[in-house]
Every structure is written in C-alpha cells, then in structure tokens.
Amino acid sequence: MITVDNGRATRIQGDPAHPVTRGFLCAKVAKYLDRVYSPDRLLYPMRRIAPKGPVGGGVRATPTFQRITWDQALDEITSRFKQISSEFGSEAILPYSYGGTLGVLNGASMDRRFFHRLGASQLDRTICSTAGEAGLKSVLGIKLATEPEQFVHSRYIIAWASNIHGNNVHLWPFIVEARRKGAKLVVIDPYRTRTAACADWYLPINPGTDAALALGMMNVIINENLHDADYVEHYTVGFEQLRTNVQGYSPERVSKWTGISVADITKLAREYATIRPAVIRVNDGVQRSEGGGMAMRAITMLPCITGSWKEVGGGLQYATSGAFAAALDKETLKRPDLMDAALGRPARTINMVELGKALNILSDPPVKALLVYNSNPAAVCPDQNEVTRGLRRPDLFTVVHEQFFTDTTDYADIVLPATTFFEHKDLQGAYGHYFLQMSDQAIEPLGECRSNVDLFRTLAERMGFRDECFRESVDQMIDVALNTKNPWLEGIDRKRLEAEGHIRLNFHADKTGPFLPFAHGNFGTASGKAELYSEPLKSQGLDPVVQFTPPEESRHGEQAKTFPLELLARKADNFLNTTFSNLSSIQEMEEPGLLELNATDARSRGIVEGDTVRVFNRRGDVRLIAKINGAVQTGVVCAKLAWAKLSPGGQNINVLTSQKLTDLGNSATFYSVLVEVELFKPAAASN
Numbered sequence: 001m002i003t004v005d006n007g008r009a010t011r012i013q014g015d016p017a018h019p020v021t022r023g024f025l026c027a028k029v030a031k032y033l034d035r036v037y038s039p040d041r042l043l044y045p046m047r048r049i050a051p052k053g054p055v056g057g058g059v060r061a062t063p064t065f066q067r068i069t070w071d072q073a074l075d076e077i078t079s080r081f082k083q084i085s086s087e088f089g090s091e092a093i094l095p096y097s098y099g100g101t102l103g104v105l106n107g108a109s110m111d112r113r114f115f116h117r118l119g120a121s122q123l124d125r126t127i128c129s130t131a132g133e134a135g136l137k138s139v140l141g142i143k144l145a146t147e148p149e150q151f152v153h154s155r156y157i158i159a160w161a162s163n164i165h166g167n168n169v170h171l172w173p174f175i176v177e178a179r180r181k182g183a184k185l186v187v188i189d190p191y192r193t194r195t196a197a198c199a200d201w202y203l204p205i206n207p208g209t210d211a212a213l214a215l216g217m218m219n220v221i222i223n224e225n226l227h228d229a230d231y232v233e234h235y236t237v238g239f240e241q242l243r244t245n246v247q248g249y250s251p252e253r254v255s256k257w258t259g260i261s262v263a264d265i266t267k268l269a270r271e272y273a274t275i276r277p278a279v280i281r282v283n284d285g286v287q288r289s290e291g292g293g294m295a296m297r298a299i300t301m302l303p304c305i306t307g308s309w310k311e312v313g314g315g316l317q318y319a320t321s322g323a324f325a326a327a328l329d330k331e332t333l334k335r336p337d338l339m340d341a342a343l344g345r346p347a348r349t350i351n352m353v354e355l356g357k358a359l360n361i362l363s364d365p366p367v368k369a370l371l372v373y374n375s376n377p378a379a380v381c382p383d384q385n386e387v388t389r390g391l392r393r394p395d396l397f398t399v400v401h402e403q404f405f406t407d408t409t410d411y412a413d414i415v416l417p418a419t420t421f422f423e424h425k426d427l428q429g430a431y432g433h434y435f436l437q438m439s440d441q442a443i444e445p446l447g448e449c450r451s452n453v454d455l456f457r458t459l460a461e462r463m464g465f466r467d468e469c470f471r472e473s474v475d476q477m478i479d480v481a482l483n484t485k486n487p488w489l490e491g492i493d494r495k496r497l498e499a500e501g502h503i504r505l506n507f508h509a510d511k512t513g514p515f516l517p518f519a520h521g522n523f524g525t526a527s528g529k530a531e532l533y534s535e536p537l538k539s540q541g542l543d544p545v546v547q548f549t550p551p552e553e554s555r556h557g558e559q560a561k562t563f564p565l566e567l568l569a570r571k572a573d574n575f576l577n578t579t580f581s582n583l584s585s586i587q588e589m590e591e592p593g594l595l596e597l598n599a600t601d602a603r604s605r606g607i608v609e610g611d612t613v614r615v616f617n618r619r620g621d622v623r624l625i626a627k628i629n630g631a632v633q634t635g636v637v638c639a640k641l642a643w644a645k646l647s648p649g650g651q652n653i654n655v656l657t658s659q660k661l662t663d664l665g666n667s668a669t670f671y672s673v674l675v676e677v678e679l680f681k682p683a684a685a686s687n
C-alpha cells in the first residue's frame, strides 16, 4: 500500500489484510521510496558518446551518455533493427530479460508479442529455477505446493537449501507459530544462514550432494517400512524400481558424499517419516548445481512415499507458480503464433545462461543486436568475463531499458528509462502463495520513464506492425489474462481485483479451506500418479528412477586438485540479486565484498580476518576481504552477488561461475564452482 501526497509517494506499507504477507514488508522493499526517488534514477533516453565499458565505477550517466529524445531513440532502434534484419535475418536480434519485475504484463506480454512478430531469437529463461522445475515436474507433473498458511500445522519442517529468513521472510511467521506449538525446524544448507542459526537442528551438507541425502533417507524409510504403503499403491508408479535403486544408497555411502554422519542421516529419515505432519520447504539453492535437477527429483519423492501430501501441514513447498501458469491465459498475452507471420517457423532459441557463448562464438546468424530489459546480465550471468567481452563488441548494437545505470548499461549504445512498480499498473501472480493480486499505479512516471508494456507497444508501432494485439491497453490485457475457463479463476475478474487487491485462487467450491493438491493423487503427469519411475526421463537418455552423480566441479572431481575450494556464489540477504545493491540506505544493511571462509582453510593459506584476498579459477579472479566467521565448513567458501562496478576490482563473483548447464532444465550451476584463494598481491593480480 502506497500513500501519495500531491502526486508524490510518501509511504509504503504491507497490507495487513493480506493473509500471507500480513502487513509487513521485507527490509529492502520497506526502503523502496529511496529507490523510486533516488538521485541516480535513469530518467531520460540517452545515447552513448564514449567507448563501451565501465568508467570509474560511475552510477550516473556522465560522461558516457548524452540525453536524446524518445523519438530519436526509437528512430535509431527501429532503423538498426531493420538494417540488421535485412542483412543477417531477424534472428540476429536477441531479447534478454528476467526478474526485474515479475508483474504478469511487464514480465511477459507486449515484449514477447513484439519479439515474436519481429522474428527475433527466442530466449530460454533458465537462469533461476528451470532445473528444479524439471526435477519436480518429473515426479509431480505440475508445480503446485503446500501453501504457506499450512505451515502452522506442521510438526516437522525441513528447510532444504532454503534461506527462509533471508530470501522468503513472509513464510517465517508461520514457522514461528508452528514452533511455538512444538514443531521442529531442521535446516540443510552448506552455509550457516540466518535460518540455520535459529534452527532446532542444522545439518551442514557438502554442496551438490542433496540427491544422495534424499536417496539415503529413502533407503532408511523404505527398508524400515516407514513409507505409506497405501498412498504409494494408489498414487505412485515405480515404487519397486525405487526400492531397488535406493539399496545403492546406504547411510554409510551417503555419509561419505554429504559429510553428514550415518547417525544423523538415519535420525533425519526416521523423524521425517514419523513426526507428522512433516513439510519440506525446498528452494532453489538445491538446483543450482550440476546435478540440481536430479536432486530436486529425489527430494520431491519424499512426501510421495510417506504420503505426507494427505495432511494439512504436510507435503512440500517449492513454488506455487504452477497454479498461475495453469489458470492465466499467458499464451494469448505472449502470442507465440506471431513467429509464423515473421518466419513461418519458431525462431531459434538461445539459453540465457550461455550469453557469453552467444555473443562470442560465431553462430548463424551471429547475434548483432541485444535488447535488455528486466535484467542486469553483465552482473548476474555466469562467466562474466565472457559476457563483458561479448558486450564490448563494437559491432553489437545494445539497447538497455533500465531504472538505473547498472553494470549492463555500461555497455549499452542506447539506454531507455523504465518505470518502477509505483509508476505502472500490473497483475501479479506469486511463487510463494496462491493469491492473485492487482498492483495499481500510484504515481505518474518519473521523468520520461516508460513501462515495459508501453515501450514494446511503441516499438511495434514504429516497426509498422499492424496487428490488433499491439493496440491493447493494460486493462484489456489483464482481462485477456483472466479470461480462461479455469475453475480456479471462477468469479475472479479485474473489477473484483481492483476493489479487493488480492484474491486467493478458488481451489474449492466453498472457496476456503486448505488446498491439498495431491491428497488424492491428481498429479499432473501423463500417468496421473507421482512418477518414481519416469518414462519421459528414460526417453531423454536419463535415469528413469534417480541417481546421484557427484558434480565435476566439486571436491569429488578432477579439478579439485588445482582449485580445492567449493565456492557458494550466493545472493545477499538485503539485495534482490543485484537490485538494491546501489542504494546507500540498503548497502548499510549489508557488508559487501566479503569472502567467508573457514579458519582451517584461512590458516593453511596464511590468511587472517580482514586480509584482501584474490579468489580465482580458470575463468577469472576477484578481489575480496576475508571473513572468518564459521559460516562455512572446511573446503567451502562463500561470497555474495552485487553490482560488479561497486567492487574495488570492478568485478563480481560471476567471473568465477561457469556456463555449464544442469543435468535437467538447462539451468545455471552457480553453486558448482571450484576456486583457490590467496593473499592479494597487487602485482600478481590481473585486476
């Protein structure tokens, strides 16, 4: 809720009537006014007048850019796009977007229509969670989850690779309530997060070994007959194959990989299966490893064999977004059929994680233009040196639609000013709960800012695209999104959302009561059952049950001889990926530029707290300050994501991460990274 006085927003608050967020905001959004009215906001279209690349860590435009009008900017963009299309084909143009706004319209609607009609390359948006989604769906068929409100009924809560306190605070009060009633909170994470610090039981795990742990737990559960034979019989397929498979994962074997003791693995399995209801909050950390898809697959099997989906406060929560994907008409918002008009076929697809390759390795056609919005790839993409090498290409025409002068605008030919969510209207789904929401426009756009929807509507008009869909207003598009026959949307329309702000999807005729998506089967798989054996995986040449394969870039792989430390290239508790990392009021809450390491690893390298260290591998190096705080075990180090240009060497941890993809879902492997650390010697360092 935003209070506006004389056209200026003066206050932002949580909505006390919202059953999940319950009137409080996370620390960063509580300071959102600082972001909207920051003196560093990008307010006008600009054109580059200096060579590409960062200039002295600047967060303002000068001396790199010169102000131009929207007309000049649009003329230049459309003429370059037309020229590139005629010379190289329209697929030489690549959109690049991700999580800037998750609004339904400003996230994916007019932009997609525009690029489809243009015949541009398609972007495979894999940077966050596609491995987890593929792993989860291989079992459940659909991305549904235990709703947060049910956690108060749980008696055993496992936070598995899930930094609830830092990244998902709105779930926390439900856990506090459950614990007041006696629930136990277990945290499985290689990093001692804020969540781990206040858990009842913290199990540090070796990075990338979660599939082994889940298989070990199933070994104990099945061999001790703690599974729910009735649920398994009615609602799963492949249990016998799973039973055979888990025999290879005795707690003794699993202990060697995971670093968790045999006694603890056994105790965890027994407690999870017998203290009911038990819920698993598994999050993305588990799937940012080479074997992340199979890890999520293995973990997802747990509530399917214990039958915990039947219980209020049982089941598993990864993401609830599958409900919105099923209910809303996203296809009509995006209009993929427009590609036929442009090309007569679907355009080629480029994986966003492999931007470095896409920009540097000659493909047919080569990428000659990049339009970035909702994203800061120069900072968030893995293998940053390759990304910035590509972005530096003088022949690459780069347009960036942004709110700030980010690491990516440092390489833009044209920058365009973007609105914040205060300045445009949107429909919002969610991935942590089941409420559909309307976010109204609170204030007029600052300066000459335009929303993503407006930008792409205008670009379509300038390109001469005459299709009706480009003339749709925001309200018309919201109506399109809501106009499905899906029963979950029954009785929900724009007018009601405008009046009520948020409405829970209708899972029941009486519209209330807990949602138990798989209490009676109803899985979204081809068999309609939880697939412990998967024909689709088999046909892709993958293991149809689930196996644990140690990541190559881990202590188990060959490269560990040269680079013995496993790096967790994590998110900051007070930033949102790199968003907010440029605001001083938020920087105060975060200590940036640290390398957290264990005392043993520090000592053997002659490093003491506060030393400047060089962290390096074959891909690059970065300068950080050593912090020895017991957050990680021997063999693991940790550093956090922020704007690259704010750090002393002008680089962030993504110079160390790789473009290698996960086993399922072609996602990024931000947490399978080997490095070495040494004291920083100015002459020896390359930055």
Ligand SMILES: Nc1nc2c(c(=O)[nH]1)N[C@H]1C(S)=C(S)[C@@H](COP(=O)(O)OP(=O)(O)OC[C@H]3O[C@@H](n4cnc5c(=O)[nH]c(N)nc54)[C@H](O)[C@@H]3O)O[C@H]1N2
Pocket (backbone or CB within 6 Å): 099, 128, 129, 160, 161, 162, 163, 164, 166, 167, 168, 188, 189, 190, 191, 193, 205, 206, 207, 208, 209, 210, 282, 283, 284, 285, 286, 288, 289, 568, 570, 571, 572, 573, 574, 575, 576, 577, 578, 671
């Ligand atoms: N404050 C804050 N909140 C955020 C974000 C942010 O940047 N800052 N980002 C948002 C976004 S885009 C996302 S996707 C979500 C992600 O939220 P989370 O799913 O919580 O994702 P991560 O922080 O990537 O990872 C969670 C935890 O997994 C741990 N981990 C790393 N490797 C492993 C492993 O191999 N095994 C296990 N068991 N754990 C491992 C990490 O140490 C981390 O504590 O958060 C959202 N919320």
Ligand SMILES: Nc1nc2c(c(=O)[nH]1)N[C@H]1C(S)=C(S)[C@@H](COP(=O)(O)OP(=O)(O)OC[C@H]3O[C@@H](n4cnc5c(=O)[nH]c(N)nc54)[C@H](O)[C@@H]3O)O[C@H]1N2
Pocket (backbone or CB within 6 Å): 097, 098, 099, 100, 101, 106, 127, 128, 129, 372, 373, 374, 375, 376, 377, 379, 380, 381, 401, 402, 403, 404, 406, 418, 419, 420, 421, 451, 452, 569, 570, 571, 576, 577, 578, 579, 641, 653, 654, 657, 670
């Ligand atoms: N090392 C490492 N790298 C990571 C991760 C990690 O944990 N470790 N996490 C990964 C994950 S999970 C994710 S989701 C990605 C996130 O990658 P991105 O989505 O690129 O994340 P941000 O850094 O938040 O950048 C979003 C940008 O969009 C801009 N923006 C916000 N709203 C709007 C809008 O309405 N319009 C336009 N045009 N722009 C807008 C913001 O100003 C911001 O600069 O990063 C990934 N990268």
Ligand SMILES: [Mo]
Pocket (backbone or CB within 6 Å): 099, 127, 128, 129
């Ligand atoms: Mo993400």
